[in-house]
Amino acid sequence: MTTRLLPGPPFRGPLLPGPLVDDTWLADRLGDPRLVVLDATALLPSPRHDGDHRSASGRDTWAGRRLPGSRHADLTGDFSDPDAPYHFAVPAPAELAAALARVGVGEGCAVVVYDTGGGIWAARLWWMLRAISVPAAVLDGGLAAWEAAGRPVVSGEEGEPVRPVTPLTPVPRPELWTDVHEVAAISRGERPGALVCALPSGGYDGTVPTRYSRRGHIPGSRSLPGRALLDAEGRVLPRADLAAQVGSVLGEGDGPVVLYCGGGISAAGAALALTLLGRADVSVYDGSLEEWSTDPGRPLESGG
Numbered sequence: 001m002t003t004r005l006l007p008g009p010p011f012r013g014p015l016l017p018g019p020l021v022d023d024t025w026l027a028d029r030l031g032d033p034r035l036v037v038l039d040a041t042a043l044l045p046s047p048r049h050d051g052d053h054r055s056a057s058g059r060d061t062w063a064g065r066r067l068p069g070s071r072h073a074d075l076t077g078d079f080s081d082p083d084a085p086y087h088f089a090v091p092a093p094a095e096l097a098a099a100l101a102r103v104g105v106g107e108g109c110a111v112v113v114y115d116t117g118g119g120i121w122a123a124r125l126w127w128m129l130r131a132i133s134v135p136a137a138v139l140d141g142g143l144a145a146w147e148a149a150g151r152p153v154v155s156g157e158e159g160e161p162v163r164p165v166t167p168l169t170p171v172p173r174p175e176l177w178t179d180v181h182e183v184a185a186i187s188r189g190e191r192p193g194a195l196v197c198a199l200p201s202g203g204y205d206g207t208v209p210t211r212y213s214r215r216g217h218i219p220g221s222r223s224l225p226g227r228a229l230l231d232a233e234g235r236v237l238p239r240a241d242l243a244a245q246v247g248s249v250l251g252e253g254d255g256p257v258v259l260y261c262g263g264g265i266s267a268a269g270a271a272l273a274l275t276l277l278g279r280a281d282v283s284v285y286d287g288s289l290e291e292w293s294t295d296p297g298r299p300l301e302s303g304g
Contacts, residue, residue, distance in 0.1 A: 015110040016137045019126065019275050020236060023149045026112055026139055030069055033163070036105045037070040039143075040079075040125040041115040042088075044265070046209075053211040053290075055087055061116055063157045067146060071103040071162070073113070073125055078102065086290040088124070088263045090177070093132045093170035105134070106165025114139035114146070118234045120226060124268040127284060131177065132170035138272060141235040148233070178258045178283040180291055184298065186258060187220045194254040195221035198266040199289075206302035211262055212293040216300035218260065223304070224249045226266035229273040242273055260285035260292075 015034060017025065029035055041058030055076055062072040073079050078099040081089040091099065105111055111129055113136060115121040122138045129136040139146065147153060186193040197217045202208035204223040206215035217223070229245055231237055237245065250257060257274065259267035264286045274282045292298050 016112075016135050019130075019137050019272060020140050021112060021137045022140050023146050023151055026146075027149075027151055030067075034109055035112065036103070036109050037067055037112050037114070038073040038103060038105075038125065039066055039070050039115060040073050040075055040113050040121040041117055042075045042121050044117075047211045048209065050209050050215065051211070051213060052209065053087065058116070058121070059157075064155055065116075065143065065153050066155065067114065067143065068152055068154050070114075073099075073103060075121060075124060079125065079128070084287075085294070086263065086287050088265060090128050090131070090264075090286050093172045096128060096132055097168050097170045100129075100134070101165055101167040102162070104162040104165055105168065107168045109165065109168070110135040110137075112137050112139055114142045116143045118142070118227065119230060119236070119272075120265050120269040123272040124265050127176065127268040127271055131173050132168075133173060134168065134170075141233055144234055176283050178285045180285070180287055180298075183218065183258060183260070183285050183292070187218050187299075189220070192256070194250060194257050196224045196249065196257055196259050196270065197221045198224055198226040198259055198261040198270040200225050200227060201304075203262065205304050206300075210289070210293075212290050214293045214296075214300050216302045218289075218292060219299050219301050221260070222249050224259075224270055226261065226269035226273075229270060236273060236276065239277070243277055246274065246277060255279075255281040257282045258285055259283070260288040262289050264288045 039062040041061050043056040045054050057074050057076045059072045081091045113122040113125045126136045126138050185191040197204045204217045259270050261267040264284055267284045271282050
């Protein structure tokens with residue numbers, strides 16, 4: 001089933017109201033030629049044993065049930081760096097811009113990202129776009145919230161052809177990423193910063209299997225599970241509740257904040273939450289534990 005979207009009337013003011021939009025906002029603007037909707041869903045089952053890293057494209061999930069007019073952004077394919085030594089690595093800015101052009105995102109476009117996995121995949125792509133200065137927002141609650149509101153969904157990969165665009169010129173913001181060397185320096189106390197692990201508590205304390213070679217968390221880091229920043233429906237917590245959750249781990253003077261998880265995915269969800277609270281001193285460690293754990297010389301701690 002396909003649905004033809006007719007261009008809506010142009011609207012005034014900023015195209016995006018902020019890093020998060022709801023289904024009503026998006027429904028009113030579907031079809032605007034400046035707005036591209038991307039599904040960032042990927043598949044990452046829980047590990048059955050240590051070292052069990054299974055991941056797959058979410059393209060079939062998108063094709064089975066999706067927002068009208070949406071495209072799939074494959075975080076296991078075009079939207080990752082195939083030459084990196086870890087999964088889901090962010091591509092170079094020029095490669096990311098080229099991948100965006102292939103799904104209809106070019107100069108003058110803004111992007112709304114959603115997923116079917118509780119928002120972390122959408123947040124990951126949002127952070128990648130933010131890091132090259134592309135206007136982007138996450139659909140709060142993703143596909144589940146869209147459907148719960150009675151909004152239309154379609155199936156099948158075929159739809160409106162990708163509109164030719166002028167490839168955008170990325171404007172990198174390198175301060176949004178932190179590498180393994182800086183993380184190690186913060187962990188050793190040689191540089192200021194707060195390391196925050198966005199994995200669930202079992203991943204942080206090492207009590208459950210990990211996808212990687214060793215369990216635990218980077219010494220000196222604190223636990224702020226990304227899923228704890230969402231409600232039962234997958235929407236970001238109300239601001240007061242969000243501030244309370246974050247405030248239990250981070251204070252005003254704790255910064256800069258470096259977020260990590262297993263592969264930079266849940267960390268991006270936490271980065272979205274901190275951004276919504278107005279924090280601008282946030283970066284994501286892209287390689288996260290997958291990269292960190294490969295070197296036995298990099299310590300890991302277990303326990304809370």
